[in-house]
Amino acid sequence: MASVIGAAARSTRPRISALHGLVAGAALLLALWPLVFGNKFLLALATLVALYAIGAASLHLIIRTGHVSFAHAGFMGVAGYVAVLSQMRLGLPFAAALPLGCLAAATVALAIGPLILRVTGKYFVLVTFLFGEILRLVFTEWTAVTGGSNGIFDVPPPAPVFATPLGFYYLALGAAVLCVGIVARILGSEIGRTIDALREAERLAECSGVPVIRWKVAVFVVACALAGVQGVLQAHYLRLIDPTTFSIVESLNLVVMNVIGGMQRLAGALIGALFLTALPELLRGYVEMQRVFFGIILIIVMAALPGGIIEIGARLRALGKAR
């Protein structure tokens, strides 16, 4: 799988413009479709997909350093609570509350990152799993500030324009394009190549002068700040914020998105976000069976495509070449 990246990294120069065209076309399509089809439920679903794309893409950034974080939803929560509280208690405008929330998530990441990023592989999974639980416990137990399990409701809309579902969809879409764009740019630049290097051969990269831990912490901090965007927007989307939105289940969801879409590529994270947000909705009609189907689909995808859904593309290409 990784060899696919390796080959692509060199020979994409001429293809990049085509890729850009594709991305621009997709963005245009995403921006225009609600004006043509008026289905409000699809709009709500698309808003959720856009929000999850932010979380999944930012988690992908961490995954590219070789660490799979199970605390991502917790960081979203930190940003969400800080933004909502600064808006509702301190009266800050949304435009100030959003970056403040992200800054808070980044600060927590910066405080914990240097400690936990020394731990690798499955141990990192476990550390972050527990850290996520601690964050959830804080949201739940610190009732005076967070409202505890009841959360905080009647969160005001970011601005009157965004109070309508369509307005909010454009806000979420804009944020998603921006955040995913940032991640894509990071990964496509010299920074991304260095990130790949320190994942693939940490010691070698370090001996070539890459301050590995510092880089990992920096990436972790940036990713958590970006995840914060989802946390803040989700609170506004739901008009309330409570610990259930940021539990370990949500973190796990983001990991599943990445793994099922494909951990090697950013596109995998986005495919995963779409797949995992849309699929349960498609199955929702079969009330009792939906989760059974969903479970079986997860097994089949992981067994047949260990590299994620994105592998289908590579397989088809290989098939095409073979002929």
Place this chain on the structure above:
Amino acid sequence: MTRALLALIAAATVALACAGAATAQEELKIGAVGSLSGGGTAWGLAIQRGTQMAIDEVNAAGGLKLGDKTYKPRLVMYDDQYTSTGGKTAAERLVNSDGVKFILGPAGSPPALAVIGVTNPAKVIVLSDGYAPAILKNEAKAAYNFRALNSNVEFTPAMIAWLKQNMPEVKKIGLVCTNDAVGQAALPLLIDAYKKAGYEVWSELYDRGTKEFTPLMTRMIAQGVDLFDLNFNAPTEAGLLLKQARQAGYKGRIWQVGGPSVDEIMAVAGPLADGFLSYDVFDFDSPAAAKFVATYHKQWPGIINAQAPAWYNAAKVLFEAMRRAGTTDVDKVRDALEKLDGYDAGLFGPVRWGGMADYGVNHQLLLKFLIVEVKDGKRVTRAELQPEQR
């Protein structure tokens, strides 16, 4: 099991057929939201089954005649996963995709608050459940949402008054509850109520999902508690708390101002449950209940969740309001609902609305309730109480 599978296949076929056949004529979609996965599933199924029974009843009688039209109600239900995101998505789908105008459920504050955020602006009637006062006490002055089941605000005062009268020897109350929305919102109110009545209170919260309470029970016994209130604990936790309290050597009284979960407690704790007193919403042994129980067991075996009759009741109340309004127009149905006092759906006696004093709006359905005691493995009714209309 075979029957369940057959029912499932049938349901899937019907669902597919309906999805294919666009909209059947004169069909009236009744929405439901509830937890069909995760820890709150028992409550979700109570919503689904109670509502389904009321719908079946209407259809068996030839449908719902409103004005010159006859509607065939059909249940459309989505899972809220007991989270706010799930509740919001389910409500969005019901309101915007299925075009539903009437929703039953969800149960539980996080999804209920999220659902109301969608339905109130969209002018959709919701009969929900959840102990957070904000469900009724909101900026929209409840507008289109009603609460179909008593919350602690309704039943606590009457129960404490009964306790004072019947067990004057009790001095110190022990309370243990989950740190979830119910525990954090409702427990402080309960503690206040006890303190106002002159009791000493010791309380402790535990993390949702805990099954082992022996250390906590040891802690409680060391505090010298002489009445242990299982308050708002979910049925299994309530049963385990009782069993482990007894196993840890607790000798005092145990009762539950909340729940209700008498059957589950008897199942989990066996003979240790003897002498346990509880709030109960519904007397399954009463003559009025016999028909309900029989109908229920035709479709589903096993223990009936105590909330199922209340949802059946809520759905019947909704249908009656539609009949009286003579239309499916949401505003007219809502006005009819508010004026429904006195209608008897058969299980809980005449409808009474309340809540003005607590929430500023009379959108709380007041249901009569019981205090029952476990004696020799059987449930015995000690008292029948009514929530105060305020």
Place this chain on the structure above:
Amino acid sequence: MFTPTLLAQVVVNGLSLGAIYVLVALGFTLLFGIMRVVNFAHGAFAVLGGYALYYLYGQYRLPYILAVPLSALLVAVISLLLERCVFRWFYQKMFQSMIGLLGLNMALVFGSVIIWDTYERAIPPAFNGMLQLGGVILPLDRLMVVAIAAAILALFWLFMSRSRWGLAMRAAAQDVEIAEAQGIDTLSTYRLAFFIAIFMTALAGGLYAQIYALSPFMGDRPLVVAFIAVILGGMGSIPGAALGGLILGFTESFLSTFYGATLSAFVSFGVVILLLIFRPWGLLGTPE
């Protein structure tokens, strides 16, 4: 508050809790230690074990001493099918196994919901009495769990250190290629390890369901407990899982009794995080 009786009670509570945790953690650590599979479906197998015991002991009234091992055996045998169809795809694949088995967990749990509904069932206790020594109380059903945990641990240790199969498993756990070069059939070794792991998980699940309560959602807690106990002791280490389970039991008992449940949760999570940072291979594991 720190009276001798209370302290003794805390120790007894800790032991009985720890015994349950040890039982729950053993199967988990075995699967990880040998196949590098993080069994997210651990809880589902515990649930299946619970329902098996419910039928064999609760409904069909088999003698308890038979019902317990038979129910675990039943689940383990049926699960061999899952080994063939699901697990085999995921051996030695950390993340794919996590997600795939998460899917299996969902399918099994919600399949159970369809078959058995969601309401909680109680498995009648085998013993109802309580052992009272001085002021200290130990319910007999807990005492039995302690005994079973000790017996299983001893048998398992003997099996792993003395039998040919146990040695083969340990060799496969160390290095698959070397083991294969030495003529060990890793696939059947894996199958055996899987069988034993599921047997122990189902057995633990049965006892867990009997002590607490049985429902399709019962398994979440054992999964988390197994996770933490196994991290504490060291992933893949059998004595580690035993030590981790006991420490967890004693800590929870002590902190919950004297300082309350919330603090207990914070402290145990925090301590495990610190341990992972400074000694990720756990108390008794070996660094890689």
Place this chain on the structure above:
Amino acid sequence: MSRLLETSGLSRSFGGLRAVAGLSFAVAEGEILGLIGPNGAGKTTAINLLSGVIKPNAGRVVFAGEEVTGLPPHHLARKGLVRTFQSTVVYGHRTVRENALRGAFLGLYPGVVPAFLGTLRARARRRETEDRIAELLAWFGLDHLGEAIAGSLPYGRQKSLGMVIALAARPRLLMLDEPVAGLAAEEADQVLETIRRIRQRGVTLIVVDHNMRFISGLCDRLVVLHHGQELAQGTPQQVLADSAVIAAYLGRGHGAA
């Protein structure tokens, strides 16, 4: 000649085992120093200590007049202290050219903002580095393999690539960990020649190996390690004549290798 690197009393133990104890030596600018000893003598620990991969329990390391004891590898690389690895450590899934570029991180990476924006300066740096890399690859006879996947190269080629990666970081002092281990005699001779040419470019070298013949033909001075301790130090002639060395080294039958 000025001293580029100097260690004194460098020690490290693992558990109870003293892997390196009281190691003291100096490397002069432009010199090739050989660090030899039988397997298990502590050579690899020594190079790990010098490159910062592990930290010493005691002792000092001074590089270019600056104390660098216990500094992490990336810090030392920045100062010009770079190493290769004994086993072939390359980015196996990447092309040869990519590998070399990764090694050139210090010269290539323009800082966060220019890298993120892809500024002109960043592009200019990339072009410069690519030219420099092309030259390095040509030097090692890898230029025609620029697009080959590194992991698929034969062993000897991968070792060369390891050296390219290290040289791409523009070291002042290059430490080679067993550069000829596992190579055929012919290949080893080529490596010998390459190392001499590296020195001609003004790079100081420390070569770690246990092949006495190879190393004594190459190095200006030798440090012999035995059981973690220094056994002898001096020119190859002096060291080969040392009775302790003969006893410890030749007595074990390694000398003929």
